[in-house]
Amino acid sequence: MELLIVVAVLLILFFLGVPVAFSIMLSTLLYFAVATDVSWTILVQRMVSGVESIPLLAVLFFVAAGILMNYTGISKRMIAFSEVVTGHLPGGLAQVNILLSTLMGGLSGSNLADAAMQSKMLVPEMVKKGYSRGFSTAVTAAGSLITPIIPPGIAMIIYGYVGNVSIGKLFMAGVVPGILLCILMMITVHIISKRRGYLPERARMARPKEILSASKPAVLAFILPVAIIGGIRIGAFTPTEAGAVAVVFALFLGVVLYREMTWANLKASVIETVRSTASIMLIIAAASGLGWVLTWERIPQQATEWVTGLVSEPLLFLLLINLFLLVVGMFMEGNVTMIILVPLLMPMIQAYGIDPVHFGIVFILNLSIGTLTPPLGTIMFTTCSITGCKFDEFIKEVIPFWITLIIALLLLTFIPAITLWLPRLLMS
Secondary structure (H helix, E strand, O other), X not given: OHHHHHXXXXXXXXXXXXXXXXXXXXXXXXXHHHOOOOOHHHHHHHHHHHHOOOOOHHHHHHHHHHHHHHOOOHHHXXXXXXXXXXXXXXXXXXXXXXXXXXXXXXXXXXXHHHHHHHHHHOHHHHHHOOOOHHHHHHXXXXXXXXXXXXXXXXXXXXXXXXXXOOHHHHHHHOHHHHHHHHHHHHHHHHHHHHHHOOOOOOOOOOOHHHHHHHHHHHHHHHHHHHHHHHHHHHOOOOHHHHHHHHHHHHHHHHHHHOOOOOHHHHHHHHHHHHHHHHHHHHHHHHHHXXXXXXXXXXXXXXXXXXXXXXXXXXXXXXXXXXXXXXXXXXXXXXXXXXXXXHHHHHHHHHHOOOOHHHHHHHXXXXXXXXXXXXXXXXXXXXXXXXXXXXXXXXXXXXXXXXXXXXHHHHHHHHOOHHHHHHHHHHHO
C-alpha cells in the first residue's frame, strides 16, 4: 500500500512540473514517513552512497570536457570539415548537421548540449538557405540522438554504474550503432532533400586533398574518442581516468594550440559544468533512495517472476520492453528512467540470457527516441524553443526521422552482433 502511494505522488509531482530530483525525493520521503518498519537513516545513507562512486566521476569529467570543447573553437572546425565531406550531397547543410552530431558525439557526450549548440549555430543558416524552419529543427533534434550512443556518452556511464556493466565495453559497443544511425539519418535527409529540391552546398565531391586539408584543423578532436577507447582497451586508464584525460586534452587544445580559451570562457565553462553535474547528481542521489525502496519491497524479483512466467522467448521480451520504454520515454526524463528501471530490468535480462551491454545500447536508444516525442520530449522542447519552431510543424517534419529511428532500434534489438562485434573483437 505504501508503495502505491509513493508511485501515485511521484506521478502527480511529475505532471505538476516539480523538478525531477525533488519529485523523487518527496515521494521517497513519503514512503519512510508512512512505513513503520524502516529507519529514516537508511534514506540518508542510500542517497549519500548513491553518489559516492568513482565511476560517477566520469560524468563530471566528460561533462566538463564537452563544455570546454565548445569554448575552444573545435565546433567551427568540425563544421568546416563536415561541409567539405557532405556539401556535395542533396540537402548539403542538413547532411552537415547529421555528420556534425556524429563527430561532436565523441566530444560532448550529451544529446541535449549537442541539440542546443546546433540549434543556435546551424538552424539559422539553414533557414537563410531556404530550408523550412520545421525541417531544420527536426534534423537537428533527430541528429542529436546519435550523441548518447557514441562514446563517451553520459548515458552509457550512468547505465554502466547503475547496472554494474563495464563502461569500457559500453563505449566500444556504441561505435558501430552510432555510425549506423548516422548513415540511416543521412539517407533519410537525402530522400527528403531530393523531393523538396534542397540543393547541395558544393557543385562536386571534394577531392582527397581538400578533405585532408579540411581535416587538419580538427584532427586532434578526432583523436579523442579513438584515444579513449584505445586507452581503455590496452589498460592505460579506466573510463573514469579517461574523463580526466579528456578534460586535460580539451584545455590543451583551447589554451596551447587553438588559443581561443580566455579566462572569461574558462569561468563560464566551469559554472556550466557545475550546474550540469549538480543536476545529474541530485537525480542520482534521489533515485538511489527510491531504488532502495523498490528493492526492499522485492519489486525486481516479483517483476522478474511475473514477466518470465508470461513470456518465454527473449526476442519477444525485447520487443515488449521496446514498446514499454518508448511509451515511458514520452513522459519521463531519460536519466531518471534509467536509474529507476535498470535495477528492475537487469534481473529479467539475466533470466533471459540477454547480454547487458547489448541491452544497454538498446535501452539508451529507446529513451533517446522519447526525447523527440510529445508530451514531455526534452529535445523537442529545447530545439523548438531555441529555433522558434511551432510544435505542430516540428511533429510533422520529425515523422520520417521517427521511422528511421524505429528501424535502427529494431536492427539493434534483433541483430546483437551490430552492438557486440567491436567489444568482442577488442576485448577477446
